[in-house]
Amino acid sequence: xxxxxxxxxxxxxxxxxxxxxxxxxxxxxxxxxxxxxxxxxxxxxxxxxxxxxxxxxxxxxxxxxxxxxxxxxxxxxxxxxxxxxxxxxxxxxxxxxxxxxxxxxxxxxxxxxxxxxxxxxxxxxxxxxxxxxxxxxxxxxxxxxxxxxx
Amino acid sequence: xxxxxxxxxxxxxxxxxxxxxxxxxxxxxxxxxxxxxxxxxxxxxxxxxxxxxxxxxxxxxxxxxxxxxxxxxxxxxxxxxxxxxxxxxxxxxxxxxxxxxxxxxxxxxxxxxxxxxxxxxxxxxxxxxxxxxxxxxxxxxxxxxxxxxx
DNA sequence: CACTCGAAGTTCCCTGAGGGAACCCCAATG
DNA sequence: CATTGGGGTTCCCTCAGGGAACTTCGAGTG
Numbered sequence: 110x111x112x113x114x115x116x117x118x119x120x121x122x123x124x125x126x127x128x129x130x131x132x133x134x135x136x137x138x139x140x141x142x143x144x145x146x147x148x149x150x151x152x153x154x155x156x157x158x159x160x161x162x163x164x165x166x167x168x169x170x171x172x173x174x175x176x177x178x179x180x181x182x183x184x185x186x187x188x189x190x191x192x193x194x195x196x197x198x199x200x201x202x203x204x205x206x207x208x209x210x211x212x213x214x215x216x217x218x219x220x221x222x223x224x225x226x227x228x229x230x231x232x233x234x235x236x237x238x239x240x241x242x243x244x245x246x247x248x249x250x251x252x253x254x255x256x257x258x259x
Numbered sequence: 260x261x262x263x264x265x266x267x268x269x270x271x272x273x274x275x276x277x278x279x280x281x282x283x284x285x286x287x288x289x290x291x292x293x294x295x296x297x298x299x300x301x302x303x304x305x306x307x308x309x310x311x312x313x314x315x316x317x318x319x320x321x322x323x324x325x326x327x328x329x330x331x332x333x334x335x336x337x338x339x340x341x342x343x344x345x346x347x348x349x350x351x352x353x354x355x356x357x358x359x360x361x362x363x364x365x366x367x368x369x370x371x372x373x374x375x376x377x378x379x380x381x382x383x384x385x386x387x388x389x390x391x392x393x394x395x396x397x398x399x400x401x402x403x404x405x406x407x408x409x
Numbered sequence: 410c411a412c413t414c415g416a417a418g419t420t421c422c423c424t425g426a427g428g429g430a431a432c433c434c435c436a437a438t439g
Numbered sequence: 440c441a442t443t444g445g446g447g448t449t450c451c452c453t454c455a456g457g458g459a460a461c462t463t464c465g466a467g468t469g
Contacts, residue, residue: 113306113428115286119369121358122289122351128362132280132456136265139272143401148417156263158457163418183465185416190396193361198396199385201272203353208271211343212278216406219269222399227390230402234388235349240377241386246340246348249372251293252380256366263457282427298446308428313447333436335445 119257128172128197133157134165135201138190141175142198146187169194199233206232269407275350278322283307284315285351288340291325292348296337319344349383356382 116127129135136155140146145154152162166188169175174194177186190198202222209218209232224231237244266277279285286305290296295304302312316338319325324344327336340348352372359368359382374381387394 113282120286120289121355121362121368121370122285124362125354125358126285130282130285132263135272135276135280136270139270142396149415152417158459159418160420160458161456164455181416181465183416184418184463185465195396196357196360200350200353200357202385202394202396202399203350204275205271207346207350208275210346212271212274213406218271218404219406220271221402221404223402224387224389224392224394225398225400226392226394227387229387229389231387231389231394233385233394235352235383236386236391237374237377237379237381238384239374239379239381242374242376244352244374244376244381244383246292246345246352248375249352250375252371252373254368254371256363256369299444302446308430309447310429310449311427314426331436331445333445334434334447335436 125200128174129169129200131165131168133161134169135204137162137165137169138174138194138197139201141188141190141194142201146189148186151188202233203235278324279319279347279350281315281318283311284319285354287312287315287319288324288344288347289351291338291340291344292351296339298336301338352383353385 114127115123115130118124129138133155137151137157140151140154145151148162148166151157151166152159155162157165166175170177170188172193173191174197175188176191178189179185180187205220205222213219221230222232223229235244236242237248242248264277265273265280268274279288283305287301287307290301290304295301298312298316301307301316302309305312307315316325320327320338322343323341324347325338326341328339329335330337355368355370355372363369371380372382373379385394386392387398392398
């Protein structure tokens, strides 16, 4: 947990960090995405402290990124992505693409992604939602928006 | 700083978190991207502790994401994005898009982005680098890659 | 019914990272 | 020679993360 509250800044990056910026949160999201969805399974897969896992799951549920689903008469739950959380996976895919490109080293990427539409091993690329052309760091100008800080 | 080392995991998401996953790092990157590049300017803009800012800048320089450039005879430096860091801005753009969509609230997004190619206010969308079709959470299958853990 | 089991937390203590503020270094300037 | 200002460093204090033991509660077993 960061001591300074990012969620109150007038910046969508800072606000997003307030939702998934804490240590472990992106990895929890990754596990839930690939189907590791129960408390003990998450704890074993990540090697995270149980206390922190509890805190992170509660926070992600509060933020509406994942949901608790009972899967038994007994109080047993599994966690699933909401629509909000599913869209956050975009972030994970970009992190994967960057990590594969810059950090994988000799051995190559640990995981490959096959794209359903074309059947090829591929990765994500960023395009403008409006015109479809590439959209990267140098391709935009920032302008003050309606929600600018007072 | 996370106690557990993410960089040693066989996962590009975890490795990427080892580079920019610490508190403040994405916001430092954002500031450098938009041209806030000197120590005191960063410290003032972010409200971060000077100690932590020093640590983060050193780490980002070590990771090859930013570079120190002297801008005076005196020991004065400014920080600039490297190619590796410039590609990391993709991550910030996706965070911005998600935050704008899910967290901006009534007021709307605090910052707008005009795309050079089409001149419109827009945001990023994820496409397959191979076929150009949309590529989101449900559109891929993960497969073990060459760098899978032993 | 008493006993055990297992998932899902909860509690406790210890260490170490973040916040804040004061301090330091050093080249240029007046 | 004293001052200024950028770019850190140092020190102390608090609070978050790690680790491991403990708790809860319903289900299954003898």
